[in-house]
Amino acid sequence: MGRGVDVAEKEQVNHVPPPVVIDPTRQPIVVVDDLHIKYKVYGTVKEKGTGASALGRLLRGRSRPQMTEIHAVRGVSFVAYKGDAIGVIGTNGSGKSTLLKAVAGLLPPATGGVFTDGQPSLLGVGAALMKDLTGERNIILGCLAMGLTPDETKEKYQEIVQFAGLRKGFIKYPMNTYSSGMGARLRFAIASARTHDVLLIDEALATGDAKFRRRSKRKIEELRKNAGAVFLVAHQLDVVAETCNRVLWLDDGQLVMDGTPEEVIAAYTEAINK
Numbered sequence: 001m002g003r004g005v006d007v008a009e010k011e012q013v014n015h016v017p018p019p020v021v022i023d024p025t026r027q028p029i030v031v032v033d034d035l036h037i038k039y040k041v042y043g044t045v046k047e048k049g050t051g052a053s054a055l056g057r058l059l060r061g062r063s064r065p066q067m068t069e070i071h072a073v074r075g076v077s078f079v080a081y082k083g084d085a086i087g088v089i090g091t092n093g094s095g096k097s098t099l100l101k102a103v104a105g106l107l108p109p110a111t112g113g114v115f116t117d118g119q120p121s122l123l124g125v126g127a128a129l130m131k132d133l134t135g136e137r138n139i140i141l142g143c144l145a146m147g148l149t150p151d152e153t154k155e156k157y158q159e160i161v162q163f164a165g166l167r168k169g170f171i172k173y174p175m176n177t178y179s180s181g182m183g184a185r186l187r188f189a190i191a192s193a194r195t196h197d198v199l200l201i202d203e204a205l206a207t208g209d210a211k212f213r214r215r216s217k218r219k220i221e222e223l224r225k226n227a228g229a230v231f232l233v234a235h236q237l238d239v240v241a242e243t244c245n246r247v248l249w250l251d252d253g254q255l256v257m258d259g260t261p262e263e264v265i266a267a268y269t270e271a272i273n274k
């Protein structure tokens with residue numbers, strides 16, 4: 001017997017998103033078109049999560065996990081233009097990191113698409129630096145990995161050390177002796193040593209102090225001028241307001257608002273304080 005489709009489901013099935021409109025006077029760098037991202041997870045989420053029910057399942061031999069899907073990004077569309085610095089805000093689990101990973105090409109769309117003009121670089125909290133190596137070695141390897149020549153790396157080295165502004169002597173210590181803030185500063189300093197077509201920064205500035213944030217803001221402005229577009233995920237709304245010319249507000253995987261920092265942050269603040 002066929003299953004009835006309720007009205008909400010019908011609307012979803014028949015929903016045809018409006019086409020993405022590109023401003024012909026500006027240079028598009030990233031086009032996200034009705035993007036859907038789903039994670040496949042293995043678990044028994046449909047059943048009760050109590051100890052008794054887990055034991056019952058085990059005794060009945062039904063502990064085999066089932067596959068379920070988490071629909072993390074649900075029909076997001078926008079266009080980022082050359083010179084845009086876009087803040088992505090939203091509550092925990094609203095899909096911000098997932099969206100950035102998809103723009104970076106690290107997660108395949110379930111449906112919809114992401115088109116980028118140039119190479120995206122994702123700078124995340126856990127960006128790959130080698131914990132056992134010194135800051136010095138990480139700068140050299142990081143620069144070479146980003147495609148700088150050995151001569152360019154030599155040229156940039158001092159600038160990176162200065163920008164990171166680590167405590168005296170720490171550049172010669174292994175990174176596993178760094179605080180999380182120090183690690184984040186070094187990561188950002190390395191990443192910003194070259195221009196990126198699309199630079200995606202996921203919470204990487206969160207642990208910096210006020211002075212470092214001011215320096216980062218200036219650096220992002222510089223990167224914006226030379227790069228294609230910069231995306232910044234941050235929970236600190238003041239950082240987003242200071243750094244970005246545009247903000248996307250995500251909620252439950254959907255785009256609630258796309259506008260200036262003033263209007264989007266005001267609407268978001270009102271919504272979360274209700």
Ligand SMILES: Nc1ncnc2c1ncn2[C@@H]1O[C@H](COP(=O)(O)OP(=O)(O)OP(=O)(O)O)[C@@H](O)[C@H]1O
Binds near residue numbers: 095
């Ligand atoms: N690797 C994963 N496997 C399965 N589900 C995931 C995975 N990563 C994220 N999710 C789920 O996708 C949804 C969006 O998560 P995401 O990390 O993108 O949110 P976020 O807005 O960046 O959150 P936060 O502000 O807490 O960092 C959440 O429901 C989360 O549980």
